[in-house]
Amino acid sequence: MNKRPFLGWFASPSILIAFGITASFLAIVQYSLRAHVPGSLDPGGFTLENFTTLLKAVYGQAFLNTVLLCFWTTVFTLLIGYPLAYAMIRAKSLALRSAILLISLTPLFLGEIVRTYSWMIVLGNRGFLNASLIQLDLIDRPIDFMFTMTGVVIALVHFTLPIVVVMLAAALSHIDRNLERAATSLGAGRVRCFLTVTLPLSIPGIVAATSTSFAWTFSAFATPQMIGGGKVQTISTLVYQVGFASFNFPLAASLSLVGLLFTIAVLAIFNTGIRRLEQMGAH
């Protein structure tokens, strides 16, 4: 009976958290099924109208935007994060490894607002990026980054990079160096060794990083809100707009709920696909 006497005490905070999450989730479900009474914060009677409203094109576009944002952010984060993680694990000098770790992790320590404002300064028409490109004579007119998908993706990549680098680095550090040495001794040059040994063995890490990056970007709010400036609507920015600009809590609740289910569905499809791939013997 008393084999693990503190287990109950240690578990109690999780019960508290579970209670909080369940309660707020149920509140959202409840709100999503209530009618909106214009001019009042209190909801009306039970109805399914909120969900039929979501079928309108504007909401469909937000879903599409969100998925596109997630997709491109994930792709670019992986393309930048993988070499960074690889260098962080394999660099011989400790100073270089620490520098990469520090640079990759700083976005985590900057507040979301500070980080996004910095990006607004960099991405604006007279911002650092455009100014530099014009100075270098690479472009004649500033490129529109602000209030575009491109700008939002750039800022979101920065936002997602730390978590992806850390996850990929963990996966890469678990690959036995002797496997690469064995491949080398068998005649594989660097590129072949990477493509046939290192890359396939890091697939689990890539999969984990991809789903995390997807979910991470899906729930991002401040970045699309500030850099998208209302021109790039995502599910989170719409929830904010509907809930706190129009004070239509029921519609905001149903939008969040559908967003949540959508995320779960996307990740489930993704995971099934990966499992298929694994069974086919890719890993």
Add this chain to the structure above:
Amino acid sequence: MSTDPPADGPSRTLGKHAVKIDGVSKSFGKTVALEPVWLKIRRGEFLTLLGPSGCGKTTILNLIAGFLEADKGEIFIDDELVTQVPPHQREIGIVFQNYALFPHMSVTQNVAYGLRTRRISKAETETRVREALDLVKLQDFADRRPKQLSGGQQQRVALARALVIRPRVLLLDEPFSALDRNLRTAMQVELKEIQSRLGLTTVFVTHDQTEALSMSERIAVMSRGSIRQIGTPTEIYDHPQNRFVSTFVGDANLFSADLLRKTAQGARLGVGGTTLDLDTYQDDLPDPGPVTLFVRPEQCTLTAPDQPGAITATVALSVYQGSHAELHLDCPASEDGRVMLRVPCGEAQDAGTKVGLALPQRGPAIYAKEGGPE
């Protein structure tokens, strides 16, 4: 090795040495991993690098493989200077301690890896993979994944994968240490058979002296980044040239002795209150002066305590070993106060019994007394 095996393939005449290490040294920061080393490995020879961990044996292996770059000196493989050649062009087969099989590939894919990098045709690859798997008796496991194999089977795959590329040298990095004892002995015999059948130059790294003695044609005993003695197993065991080799390979009893004078045959020693005429002598010893006398357990004989010329000792412990018994004696003449010898089980004595110890004239070696822990 009395004859060189016939060279396989090109008609280029090959020299006697498959590997030549010429004054190679290596440091990591301020730590010296390897003092300058000279080593020639004959074609078809099975050479063992034996020593405790950190002695530099793995460093030599990594230098031959090309995973490390030498600070100084040159390395030749088949008379070709390879010091600057990257590892993937050195044509070397390696069996790693943990086998390092590619977990995402089948046994066949693992073995075929080195042939695919060489762009060898599909038909020839198939034939050679089958031959290699036959050689290690794993024909029936071709489609398995490494995880589905036992430790011994994984090792055979690793060996097949290294052999299939017809390497110029086979490097073995403590390949048996992960196997249990019975399997280890079986794999040693099998590996040795394959090695001598193929006439393959092999460099074997181990810290296990039994393994080294049973498998090697020559052993290089290493400590602290340098080779302390190199020779056949018999030479190493019977005539260790220094105190480190004598204690690292086999069991040793070391006595404090005084070199009294040089004699016509060898030297006269004073040890444990008696004198001993040895038929060996070394030039670098103090004459007269304190020395260390080294005697193998099997060279000591038990006598009556009052026999003339015998060293007195007391039995401290008798350990039954099945085929024989180990007697541990308290002996003031010994450097560490203890002497070990093996006797038939019937002759084992109880603790506390006073006994005499007779040392032979032929066999023991004498070393200059050393202050260090060696």
